Amino acid sequence: MSGSLLTDVTMFVLAVLVGFEVISKVPATLHTPLMSGANSIHGIILLGVVIVAGSARTPLEYALVAIAAAFATANVVGGYLVTDRMLEMFRTRDGRRGPA
Amino acid sequence: MSAVEQLGYLAAAVAFVLGLHLMNSPATARRGNLLSAAGMVLALVITAVRLARNTETMTGPVVLLAGVAVGAAGGALLARRVPMTGMPQLVSLFNAVGGGAAALVAVTEYVRLSPAIGAQTTVSALLDVVIGGVTFTGSLIAAGKLQGWVTGNPVLFPGRRAVSVGLVAIVVAGAVWVLITPNVPVLVVVIVAAAAFGVAMVLPIGGADMPVVISLLNAFTGTAVAMAGFVLNSVALIIAGALVGASGTILTKLMADAMNRSVIAVLVGGFGTGDGGPAAVG
Structure with a gap:
């Protein structure tokens, strides 16, 4: 179809390949923090909420934007904070080896 | 979209990839999460500035900010208060x-x-x-x-x-x-x-x-x-x-x-x- 769709599909496929490769041998203790870290990244949907907020013109659209904004922001803010809290715990338990 | 915006999104994408990669190892995991968070802030600021410049009505941004305030407060509260087992x-x-x-x-x-x-x-x-x-x-x-x-x-x-x-x-x-x-x-x-x-x-x-x-x-x-x-x-x-x-x-x-x-x-x-x-x- 259009050139922009082709570019989008190219980006998608390359990002999928990077995603497959970026996770290597992860120690089991890091599984949950890593899951939480990836969880925060998809909070980028908030960017999509900002875009639709700019074009919304009806009460229904405004209501959907408000709910989506609350959901997406909770994902971003909560996600990064909770990941940091998990890793903080990890560092304390493993503190002697890591740099202070 | 301007070149500056595109480069900003590229920097954010790089931050996400490197952030995830750093989270593979205990010594660098926390730094990885911070890098990823920095990329997120950058991407959101670029988009928000674009919205602020191009907006025709104020209702959209106001509704957006109200939702963001509720979500940020709820997310931060839960992330701080919930016990480790949760x-x-x-x-x-x-x-x-x-x-x-x-x-x-x-x-x-x-x-x-x-x-x-x-x-x-x-x-x-x-x-x-x-x-x-x-x-x-x-x-x-x-x-x-x-x-x-x-x-x-x-x-x-x-x-x-x-x-x-x-x-x-x-x-x-x-x-x-x-x-x-x-x-x-x-x-x-x-x-x-x-x-x-x-x-x-x-x-x-x-x-x-x-x-x-x-x-x-x-x-x-x-x-x-x-x-x-x-x-x-x-x-x-x-x-x-x-x-x-x-x-x-x-x-x-x-x-x-x-x-x-x-x-x-x-x-x-x-x-x-x-x-x-x-x-x-x-």
Whole structure:
């Protein structure tokens, strides 16, 4: 179809390949923090909420934007904070080896 | 889009990739998370500045800020207050709202464009709302099971296979209908059926397998976000969503391996159709 769709599909496929490769041998203790870290990244949907907020013109659209904004922001803010809290715990338990 | 904006989104994408990579090792994990957060702030600031410059009415930004304030307060409060033992269900809850937001973004854009919607946007929006709908309810059930609000035992109700097959059939039929005749009410039916499928998918799985399920649903949300990127033609959403979808899938396999389980065995756990719902629409 259009050139922009082709570019989008190219980006998608390359990002999928990077995603497959970026996770290597992860120690089991890091599984949950890593899951939480990836969880925060998809909070980028908030960017999509900002875009639709700019074009919304009806009460229904405004209501959907408000709910989506609350959901997406909770994902971003909560996600990064909770990941940091998990890793903080990890560092304390493993503190002697890591740099202070 | 200006060159500065594009370079900013590129920098954010690099921060996400490097951040995830640094989180593979205990010594650098915390730095990785901070780098990823910095990328997120950058991407959001660029988009917010663009909205502030181009906005015609104030209602959109005001509504947006109200939602952001509520979400930020709720997310921060939960992230600080929930005890360490409650972390997995909290991640699942954040994953649920992320999937819900991805679905709502597509719905909002669909409602705005309807009925003059091209096939490309419709297909992306359908994939987004189906995957997002399954993730939203599935993650809530997973969180409920870990928290003890939903029984941790596999719930094996009679006729569950027929129910799941029926829900998939409704999703597929509704999707075809929406493709032929752009239609908001039928889109809502598709979302409700997908959400019901999310419940039916996670209920039969035992509580001990929940971490693997949450990781899989996390990958689902990433994919839903990428689909939202196709709806809005936003490269930043496509890259970040695809990155999480793929890395989340690998992580799901690693977690299942660590428990000596296969992902398929986890999903089948008393349940026949596996995760065929989202795939069936593609």
